[in-house]
Amino acid sequence: MIHFHNVxxxxxxxxxxxxxxxxxxxxxxxxxxxxxxxxxxxxxxALCFALFGKPFRKINKPQxxxxxxxxxxxxxxxxxxxxxxxxIVRGIKPNKFEIYKDDVLxxxxxxxxxxxxxxxxxxxxxxYNSFSxxxxxxxxxxxxxxxxxxxxxxxxIEDLLDIKIFTAMNVLLKEKIQTNKEKLTDVNYxxxxxxEKIEVHQKYIEEIKAKAKExxxxxxxxISNAESSIARLERDNELHNKKVTELQESIQDExxxxxxxxxxxxxxxxxxxxIKKSKKEIQFYNDxxxxxxxxxxxxxxxxxxxxxxxxxxxxEIRVALENLANELSKENQRLLxxxxxxxxxxxxxxxxxxxxxxxxxxxxxxxxxxxxITETQEEKVDNTDIEEIEKKIAELNNLKEKIINxxxxxxxxxxLLKDKGxxxxxxxxxxxxxxxxxxxxxxxxxxFVSFELDENFEEVIKSRHRDTFSYGSFSExxxxxxxxxxxxxxRAVARMKNSTNTNLLILDEVFDASLDANGCDEFLKLLDxxxxxxxxxxxxxxxxxxxxxxxxxxxxxKHKNFSRVAA
Numbered sequence: 001m002i003h004f005h006n007v008x009x010x011x012x013x014x015x016x017x018x019x020x021x022x023x024x025x026x027x028x029x030x031x032x033x034x035x036x037x038x039x040x041x042x043x044x045x046a047l048c049f050a051l052f053g054k055p056f057r058k059i060n061k062p063q064x065x066x067x068x069x070x071x072x073x074x075x076x077x078x079x080x081x082x083x084x085x086x087x088i089v090r091g092i093k094p095n096k097f098e099i100y101k102d103d104v105l106x107x108x109x110x111x112x113x114x115x116x117x118x119x120x121x122x123x124x125x126x127x128y129n130s131f132s133x134x135x136x137x138x139x140x141x142x143x144x145x146x147x148x149x150x151x152x153x154x155x156x157i158e159d160l161l162d163i164k165i166f167t168a169m170n171v172l173l174k175e176k177i178q179t180n181k182e183k184l185t186d187v188n189y190x191x192x193x194x195x196e197k198i199e200v201h202q203k204y205i206e207e208i209k210a211k212a213k214e215x216x217x218x219x220x221x222x223i224s225n226a227e228s229s230i231a232r233l234e235r236d237n238e239l240h241n242k243k244v245t246e247l248q249e250s251i252q253d254e255x256x257x258x259x260x261x262x263x264x265x266x267x268x269x270x271x272x273x274x275i276k277k278s279k280k281e282i283q284f285y286n287d288x289x290x291x292x293x294x295x296x297x298x299x300x301x302x303x304x305x306x307x308x309x310x311x312x313x314x315x316e317i318r319v320a321l322e323n324l325a326n327e328l329s330k331e332n333q334r335l336l337x338x339x340x341x342x343x344x345x346x347x348x349x350x351x352x353x354x355x356x357x358x359x360x361x362x363x364x365x366x367x368x369x370x371x372x373i374t375e376t377q378e379e380k381v382d383n384t385d386i387e388e389i390e391k392k393i394a395e396l397n398n399l400k401e402k403i404i405n406x407x408x409x410x411x412x413x414x415x416l417l418k419d420k421g422x423x424x425x426x427x428x429x430x431x432x433x434x435x436x437x438x439x440x441x442x443x444x445x446x447x448f449v450s451f452e453l454d455e456n457f458e459e460v461i462k463s464r465h466r467d468t469f470s471y472g473s474f475s476e477x478x479x480x481x482x483x484x485x486x487x488x489x490x491r492a493v494a495r496m497k498n499s500t501n502t503n504l505l506i507l508d509e510v511f512d513a514s515l516d517a518n519g520c521d522e523f524l525k526l527l528d529x530x531x532x533x534x535x536x537x538x539x540x541x542x543x544x545x546x547x548x549x550x551x552x553x554x555x556x557x558k559h560k561n562f563s564r565v566a567a
Contacts, residue, residue, distance in 0.1 A: 002079055002124055002502040004535070009046040009075040011066040014039050016562035024504055025535050027552035029527060032539040034556035039563025040539045041508055044136055050077040050088050052128045053097070053116060056136060065092055068561070086123060099123065130156050134490045136506045145486045146459060146471040153457040158423065161430055161493070170417040177410050180403060187400045194393045201386050212376050219369045219376070226362045233355040240348045247345045251338045257331050264328045271317045271324070278310040278317070427455055430493065437492050441485035445522040447478060451485070484523060506537040524549055
């Protein structure tokens with residue numbers, strides 16, 4: 001429960017640079033009176049400004065500063081909640097907003113907006129709308145509960161029933177759902193990325209395998225070409241060897257020819273020597289008439305015979321030489337033919353040698369190619385990266401499953417925290433209690449109708465004759481009775497829940513507006529009843545009529561153009 005002790009202010013509206021203080025727990029019922037403009041309603045604006053940073057009436061914030069001093073506006077309110085005392089200080093020129101708990105200033109590092117949020121949600125646990133429905137009822141700017149739209153009605157009831165925690169939980173849940181959605185999107189993105197990596201890696205492996213197969217096919221083709229070349233070269237060699245054999249067989253008489261040539265040359269030499277010898281004999285007989293050895297005279301007949309014999313011998317030798325020359329020519333020709341055949345044999349042997357060298361080179365090349373084929377076929381593709389990626393994908397899928405499970409849990413929680421979820425169940429329990437209290441207070445003010453709110457806080461109002469009405473169907477006095485009944489109901493519910501329960505109730509010009517004399521009397525009786533544990537303040541112009549009906553009276557007056565509490 002919030003127990004308000006006092007509120008004080010200076011340089012606020014028509015108040016000067018002197019503190020004006022109103023003790024909020026001085027009496028169970030207090031009448032606040034004064035002339036128009038004396039500052040009676042300032043207490044409402046000061047209290048709302050201190051707690052919520054805005055006045056109760058529709059006044060612009062700059063207009064709150066006293067127009068004479070134009071600075072140093074300060075408002076303070078003191079209250080206790082449980083064992084802790086609080087003091088709220090708020091000012092303009094200079095701007096100030098301070099929250100003291102047990103005389104210790106609470107941390108102000110947050111923004112003003114967050115600081116205000118902390119005050120409303122963690123300290124007083126009600127907002128301006130709820131405060132204006134439970135603590136203050138003003139005739140000028142007050143918007144009755146029945147004139148609020150559905151969302152504002154729900155907000156007030158949630159404050160009363162202390163179920164705004166579910167709204168806060170729903171806000172946090174939405175953030176968690178969004179975070180869960182982002183996590184799921186993120187993990188799906190990473191899974192997709194890893195799967196793309198595997199796809200790229202597999203394509204790379206397939207390319208490597210395809211290139212390896214292409215290389216093996218190429219190398220095997222090279223072996224096939226080499227084998228074909230070897231086979232062709234071996235066939236050529238076989239033909240060449242056969243030809244060489246044939247040629248060599250055709251020149252088997254080479255030695256005989258050479259030997260015969262030598263013999264012919266030898267005979268020819270001998271014949272030449274014989275011709276030379278015969279010529280010398282002829283020359284001897286032509287040149288000598290006497291024998292040089294015995295000095296005997298050589299007979300002419302003998303000389304002629306010897307010369308003739310020698311010349312005949314030369315003629316015979318010359319015939320023999322011609323025959324030898326023919327034979328020599330024939331053998332030389334044969335030797336030339338043999339030489340040409342030997343050249344041809346050499347050419348074939350060279351071709352065979354070249355072919356053998358090529359065959360040897362091809363054999364070596366084939367050996368290297370076969371080795372390359374074996375190495376290519378035995379070369380293993382490294383799958384380590386794929387295994388690591390698959391392991392990572394498995395981990396991501398496990399994480400995804402957890403996120404999806406979390407999403408399902410969050411969906412269930414979201415269904416529970418919707419307006420038609422847990423909150424509706426709680427409201428459904430309290431709606432009959434609220435309707436009973438509303439009708440009780442209406443009956444106490446002698447307004448006999450059946451008033452019911454449904455779970456959506458829409459009203460159904462029936463008369464004694466069971467005719468159905470709406471809130472707008474009634475007179476202003478009847479509407480005021482409904483508004484007062486709702487105000488007292490909300491306070492009673494708050495007291496039951498101990499949520500936004502306070503000791504303070506301020507009514508501004510309620511008795512001056514739409515209530516008739518009978519309505520005022522009946523409502524005063526209700527105030528006497530609730531005044532036992534509530535400090536009721538009634539602001540009114542009817543001081544002369546109401547003064548004797550209240551336990552204490554505060555009179556505001558104007559003194560030198562400044563409002564003050566009269567002594």
